[in-house]
Amino acid sequence: MSSETVSVFHTVQEVRAWREAQRSIGNTIAFVPTMGALHAGHLQLVNLAATKCDLVIVSIFVNPAQFAPHEDLATYPRTLPQDIAKLSALPHTIAVFAPSVQEMYPRGITTDRSLQRGTFVEVLGLSEMLEGGTRPHFFRGVATVVAKLFHIVGPDVAVFGQKDIQQCCVLRAMVTDLHFPLKLVVAPTVRDPEDGLALSSRNVYLTAEQRQCAPAFYRGLRSACDLFAAGVVDRNQLIDAVKQEAIKGGLDIEYISLSSPDDLSEIEQVGSAGAVLSGAWRMGSTRLIDNVLIGFEF
Known part of the structure; x- marks a missing residue:
């Protein structure tokens, strides 16, 4: 497929006109929201989305509302031409929505939450857990922009990756609470086949030495999974397995969590409902996250 066959839209009006044209001929639409800097x-996710519906639309938008003033909004990789080229090489009919900040936030947006004005979406309870402890602005920004995108695109199916497991939980609750007429699909985390590091746009920030150390967290997650398979359900033992590998790798651990799949509250042992084992760590100025699902599937 050549790049000319990938339709690229920059305005809400263009996307809605495309959507209505596709609906009129009976096509179903799958949606993959991204912030660009596309990787494997x-x-x-796009390939999975293509199995769910007739057409796929991918959004590429670096969302200011989910960044705090001290975070990496200005330096977050923006690679739209390369992203479109990668999508055009796929054997699917794909559209791209690449709006400006003004298009998505017509009344303006600042990363300083105390100065923000306008309409925002909050999923209370889930948003305050885990990542929300250190990034209280984050899920408000995510829920707001995804709600806007759902409203603009009107997809039948939306596909997200498990790497951002809390995001998936927050958005699943939002879809239920706000009665969005779509199915939310969560795809397994895609990892480097050599060392298991979860693929992330922020991996490009890692130095060669940091890149060698970064997979230590996933090795810890796998060790915990092995313990669970052997019958261990105790919180401390599972978390310690992750911590030991992470420390060996020289990672600066921010948190390690064993939480309920239902409300992401911390639990003392894995019960019949299973658990989410997750965490965040830093390597220099780069912050990474990862998780595994224990005893259940999303």
């Missing part, structure tokens, strides 16, 4: 993980 994103492309796998």
Whole structure:
């Protein structure tokens, strides 16, 4: 497929006109929201989306509302021409929505939450857990922009990656609470086949030495999974397995969590409902996250 066959839209009006034209001929639409800097993980989401509906639309938008003033909004990789080229190489009919900040936030947006004005979406309870402890602005920004995108695109199916497991939980609750007429699909985390590091747009920030150390967290997650398979359900033992590998790798651990799949509250042992084992760590100025699902599937 050549790049000319990938339709690229920049305005809400263009996307809605495309959507209505596709609806009129009976096509179903799958949606993959991204912030660009596409890697193999994103492309796998697109490939999965293509199995769910007739057409796929991918959004590429670096969302200011989910960044705090001290975070990496200004330096977040923006690679739209390369992203479109990668999508055009896929054997699917794909559209791209690449709006400006003004298009998505017509009344303006600042990363300083105290100065923000306008309409925002909050999923209370889930948003305050885990990542929300250190990034209280984050899920408000995510829920707001995804709600806007759902409203604009009107998809039948939306596909997200498990790497951002809390995001998936927050958005699943939002879809239920706000009665969005779509199915939310969560795809397994895509990992480097050599060392298991979860693919992330922020991996490009890692130095060669940091890149060698970064997979230590996933090795810890796998060790915990092995313990669970052997019958261990105790919180401390599972978390310690992750911590030991992470420390060996020289990672600066921010948190390690064993939480309920239902409300992401911390639990003391894995019960019949299973658990989410997750965490965040830093390597220099780069912050990474990862998780595994224990005893259940999303």
